[in-house]
Every structure is written in structure tokens, then in C-alpha cells.
Amino acid sequence: MTPTTRRGRKETTTEASPEAERLATVTRLVRDAVDNPTPSPSSTDRDETAAPDRVTLSFACEHGHTFDLTFSSEAELPAQWDCPHCGKMADRTDGTPHPDEAPAKPVRNAWDRLRERRSIDDLDALLSERIEEMRVAA
Numbered sequence: 709m710t711p712t713t714r715r716g717r718k719e720t721t722t723e724a725s726p727e728a729e730r731l732a733t734v735t736r737l738v739r740d741a742v743d744n745p746t747p748s749p750s751s752t753d754r755d756e757t758a759a760p761d762r763v764t765l766s767f768a769c770e771h772g773h774t775f776d777l778t779f780s781s782e783a784e785l786p787a788q789w790d791c792p793h794c795g796k797m798a799d800r801t802d803g804t805p806h807p808d809e810a811p812a813k814p815v816r817n818a819w820d821r822l823r824e825r826r827s828i829d830d831l832d833a834l835l836s837e838r839i840e841e842m843r844v845a846a
């Protein structure tokens with residue numbers, strides 16, 4: 709890319725000064741903002757390729773049939789649905805518990821889960837191993 713040296717060029721009346729360009733840009737931005745008000749934040753959070761107000765849920769029945777159903781995101785999403793293949797009740801596969809029998813699970817953090825699998829000695833050894841690897845890599 710060849711840098712253009714504005715300074716060295718003779719100023720012509722057709723070329724806008726930097727100040728005028730900036731003013732034009734600001735004017736255009738203001739006009740755009742007035743013409744197109746900022747969309748609500750919720751619309752920018754969504755995946756633009758997906759329909760904006762639809763939710764697709766997967767279900768699986770006890771016979772192993774799986775199917776997807778699309779619901780309006782405004783609707784109350786069901787935890788179960790009749791299997792279209794065998795008529796049995798199928799559960800949602802995204803792990804959503806039945807609203808009326810949601811188990812009161814104690815909240816476990818990452819450390820709790822780690823401690824269920826590893827002893828402190830194991831973790832000490834793993835940590836030393838990782839530190840050594842990082843030293844070697846550095």
C-alpha cells in the first residue's frame with residue numbers, strides 16, 4: 709500500500725478538509741442512528757441464522773426413539789412429549805428435570821467434582837507434572 713501524503717499535495721477546493729470529512733461522518737452517523745434506532749439487546753444476543761422466536765427441543769422415549777420439536781420461545785416448554793413412533797412419554801434430552809419432580813441437588817462446584825475423583829496427593833502429583841511440563845515448554 710502506498711501511503712498518500714496529503715500534506716505534500718496541493719489542496720484543491722474539491723477535496724474536503726479532514727474537519728469537513730469528520731463532520732460529514734458524524735452527520736451521517738447521527739442520521740443513521742435516527743433512521744435505524746438501536747435494536748434491543750435481546751435481538752443481538754440471538755443466533756441470526758436461527759428463527760428469532762423458536763426453540764427446538766429434542767426428546768427421547770424409553771424405546772430409544774428420538775425426535776425434535778420446535779416451540780415458540782414465548783410458550784412454556786414441555787419436559788415431556790408423546791413419542792410419535794410408539795406413543796410412550798418421551799423425555800427432553802437436554803437434561804431439564806420434570807418441573808414437578810425436580811431433584812433438590814446440592815450445588816457442586818468444579819473443585820467438589822475434582823475432589824470426588826482425585827485425592828490431594830493425586831492433585832499434588834498432577835500439579836507438579838504440569839508445572840514441569842510448562843517449565844520444559846517455556
Ligand SMILES: [Zn+2]
Nearest residue numbers: 769773791794
Ligand atoms: Zn418411542
